[in-house]
Amino acid sequence: MSQDAVKQMKQAVAKAAADRVQSGMVVGLGTGSTTAFVIEFLGDRLRNGELSNIRGVPTSFQASVLAKQYGIPLVTLDDVTKIDVAIDGADEVDPAKNLIKGGGAAHTREKIVDSLADQFLVVVDSSKLVERLGSTFPVPVEVLPLALSPVSRALTALGGKPELRMGVKKDGPVITDQGNFVLDVTFAEIADAAALEKTINNIPGVLENGLFVNVADVVLVGELVEGQPRVREVV
Numbered sequence: 407m408s409q410d411a412v413k414q415m416k417q418a419v420a421k422a423a424a425d426r427v428q429s430g431m432v433v434g435l436g437t438g439s440t441t442a443f444v445i446e447f448l449g450d451r452l453r454n455g456e457l458s459n460i461r462g463v464p465t466s467f468q469a470s471v472l473a474k475q476y477g478i479p480l481v482t483l484d485d486v487t488k489i490d491v492a493i494d495g496a497d498e499v500d501p502a503k504n505l506i507k508g509g510g511a512a513h514t515r516e517k518i519v520d521s522l523a524d525q526f527l528v529v530v531d532s533s534k535l536v537e538r539l540g541s542t543f544p545v546p547v548e549v550l551p552l553a554l555s556p557v558s559r560a561l562t563a564l565g566g567k568p569e570l571r572m573g574v575k576k577d578g579p580v581i582t583d584q585g586n587f588v589l590d591v592t593f594a595e596i597a598d599a600a601a602l603e604k605t606i607n608n609i610p611g612v613l614e615n616g617l618f619v620n621v622a623d624v625v626l627v628g629e630l631v632e633g634q635p636r637v638r639e640v641v
């Protein structure tokens with residue numbers, strides 16, 4: 407599929423999600439290329455007066471920068487007791503709306519914000535839909551640097567193949583917004599994603615992993631039908 411086709415799907419689903427936000431809402435702002443369009447469309451709606459008084463809770467440095475650029479006031483988790491909706495992307499979505507996230511190394515903050523929201527709305531293009539989690543994307547695991555070796559051994563003992571995520575346009579490993587490393591862990595098969603999510607998080611030195619089981623409420627999918635962008639909801 408061409409880059410342009412993927413962009414059209416991402417823009418269509420981002421617009422549909424941004425259109426669901428109402429004035430006065432506190433909105434969790436996800437990370438990635440699809441949510442970048444969501445933030446842009448929210449900014450458009452604020453600017454043209456369609457929307458007012460929203461506040462954003464960013465899930466990453468990227469989301470903060472974009473929100474400031476598009477005029478969305480930001481708050482922290484100390485400032486609000488309620489997030490009305492969180493809008494975030496995903497790397498894989500299974501038929502039960504379970505996810506793998508963390509392609510942008512932001513899954514730790516994303517899981518906090520997305521889990522707190524009254525509604526967690528996932529925005530993906532159709533290439534992200536899979537029958538089984540782990541079939542196209544490894545499980546990202548954020549790890550404290552000092553625990554890299556023992557955590558890698560523990561993940562290998564679980565049947566995974568951990569690989570330290572390396573930077574692009576940077577020598578050395580990716581450093582998360584919290585100052586940690588990311589291990590991308592490939593599993594031959596993930597039979598029980600809920601159990602694996604808990605097991606990985608129980609390894610000392612692991613901050614969070616990218617399995618999001620029973621967190622998503624709504625999944626919107628951007629697709630191209632006969633060359634035209636269309637959005638549908640996973641039911």
Ligand SMILES: O=C(CO)[C@H](O)[C@H](O)COP(=O)(O)O
Nearest residue numbers: 438439440495508509510512
């Ligand atoms: O989990 C994420 C970042 O940690 C992203 O939401 C995920 O990688 C999807 O990104 P994109 O919208 O660019 O495809």
